Amino acid sequence: xxxxxxxxxxxxxxxxxxxxxxxxxxxxxxxxxxxxxxxxxxxxxxxxxxxxxxxx
Amino acid sequence: xxxxxxxxxxxxxxxxxxxxxxxxxxxxxxxxxxxxxxxxxxxxxxxxxxxxxxxxxxxxxxxxxxxxxxxxxxxxxxxxxxxxxxxxxxxxxxxxxxxxxxxxxxxxxxxxxxxxxxxxxxxxxxxxxxxxxxxxxxxxxxxxxxxxxxxxxxxxxxxxxxxxxxxxxxxxxxxxxxxxxxxxxxxxxxxxxxxxxxxxxxxxxxxxxxxxxxxxxxxxxxxxxxxxxxxxxxxxxxxxxxxxxxxxxxxxxxxxxxxxxxxxxxxxxxxxxxxxxxxxxxxxxxxxxxxxxxxxxxxxxxxxxxxxxxxxxxxxxxxxxxxxxxxxxxxxxxxxxxxxxxxxxxxxxxxxxxxxxxxxxxxxxxxxxxxxx
Numbered sequence: 001x002x003x004x005x006x007x008x009x010x011x012x013x014x015x016x017x018x019x020x021x022x023x024x025x026x027x028x029x030x031x032x033x034x035x036x037x038x039x040x041x042x043x044x045x046x047x048x049x050x051x052x053x054x055x056x
Numbered sequence: 057x058x059x060x061x062x063x064x065x066x067x068x069x070x071x072x073x074x075x076x077x078x079x080x081x082x083x084x085x086x087x088x089x090x091x092x093x094x095x096x097x098x099x100x101x102x103x104x105x106x107x108x109x110x111x112x113x114x115x116x117x118x119x120x121x122x123x124x125x126x127x128x129x130x131x132x133x134x135x136x137x138x139x140x141x142x143x144x145x146x147x148x149x150x151x152x153x154x155x156x157x158x159x160x161x162x163x164x165x166x167x168x169x170x171x172x173x174x175x176x177x178x179x180x181x182x183x184x185x186x187x188x189x190x191x192x193x194x195x196x197x198x199x200x201x202x203x204x205x206x207x208x209x210x211x212x213x214x215x216x217x218x219x220x221x222x223x224x225x226x227x228x229x230x231x232x233x234x235x236x237x238x239x240x241x242x243x244x245x246x247x248x249x250x251x252x253x254x255x256x257x258x259x260x261x262x263x264x265x266x267x268x269x270x271x272x273x274x275x276x277x278x279x280x281x282x283x284x285x286x287x288x289x290x291x292x293x294x295x296x297x298x299x300x301x302x303x304x305x306x307x308x309x310x311x312x313x314x315x316x317x318x319x320x321x322x323x324x325x326x327x328x329x330x331x332x333x334x335x336x337x338x339x340x341x342x343x344x345x346x347x348x349x350x351x352x353x354x355x356x357x358x359x360x361x362x363x364x365x366x367x368x369x370x371x372x373x374x375x376x377x378x379x380x381x382x383x384x385x386x387x388x389x390x391x392x393x394x395x396x397x398x399x400x401x402x403x404x405x406x407x408x409x410x411x412x413x414x415x416x417x418x419x420x421x422x423x424x425x426x427x428x429x
């Protein structure tokens with residue numbers, strides 16, 4: 001057996017993950033999206049990062 | 057005379073396949089940008105860049121650490137240090153002058169943090185894949201990486217679930233090196249590590265191949281772009297835990313008992329699509345970029361290894377530990393080591409020391425678990 005079916009399965013699972021997520025998450029709205037660059041946007045940084053210990 | 061009758065169709069097939077790959081990648085970026093917004097399309101593109109650079113130029117973390125431990129070959133480790141230094145040169149002034157818009161990978165040193173980094177270092181040697189490496193390996197059809205990845209995600213979810221308890225075991229205040237003095241201290245620290253590994257290396261091994269120089273510059277450039285576009289440094293682990301947490305929630309799981317997952321910022325991430333989550337997008341891009349390079353090169357024809365049941369069990373356990381330990385350590389080789397040090401967090405240095413000791417043990421343990429075939 002070669003790597004081909006493994007790689008295709010992984011890509012298929014990623015596609016399935018995205019499809020399931022889109023079905024179960026809040027609807028997307030590109031018109032309410034933040035500016036393309038955070039730098040220079042004037043907006044406070046948001047988002048989640050693995051180094052953030054914040055739990056409150 | 058060689059028979060060239062098959063060459064033309066094969067050549068056309070290759071060009072067609074490669075063209076299709078580029079079109080598919082760009083279509084995915086445009087799809088995300090149209091659906092979620094330009095920033096998110098850009099982050100997927102950055103993730104694809106990471107995957108292409110890591111797989112295409114064979115830049116990694118677990119492999120070079122193994123090479124340093126076993127053969128005192130410093131090339132890959134030196135390339136990592138160069139990439140971190142390049143990011144620091146841009147990140148320190150950016151963070152100093154745009155503290156509202158951008159944030160660094162800053163976290164405290166603690167008992168669980170150090171223990172987590174140690175375990176992560178050992179586990180990444182067992183599966184020969186770190187945070188970024190496991191994603192790249194899975195995308196390139198490496199069966200060990202593909203099996204480890206879902207358990208990595210489960211471990212990341214579980215580690216975050218109880219993170220407050222682990223933090224309560226003993227955690228120091230966050231220490232951040234900043235400004236010019238902080239940048240100079242960081243560069244001096246990186247130079248000192250580079251000097252040490254060069255001193256330890258045999259004379260004939262004291263060189264960095266051209267591809268690793270190119271990779272270090274490419275990875276650094278992408279990491280700076282990641283910071284400028286998203287407002288946060290490159291990370292891996294949060295996204296994986298989020299995928300598992302969303303899965304648990306979809307299956308009826310109640311996450312309100314977890315201080316971490318019920319915190320407002322994380323609860324919001326659980327409600328929103330992963331197509332608006334920074335690390336999820338770059339993770340997806342990493343897998344896709346590695347897949348793209350593997351198909352481009354014809355590397356998917358490689359045979360799979362035959363591993364024993366013990367080796368498969370070790371892969372599953374190590375995959376879970378990669379996720380769990382990296383949550384306790386406030387990041388993996390990317391979020392803590394690469395991004396922590398390059399944005400001035402002292403925990404990045406503690407992570408490096410603890411994980412390297414763990415990696416030494418992982419290298420020793422790997423053959424005993426049947427993982428070297």
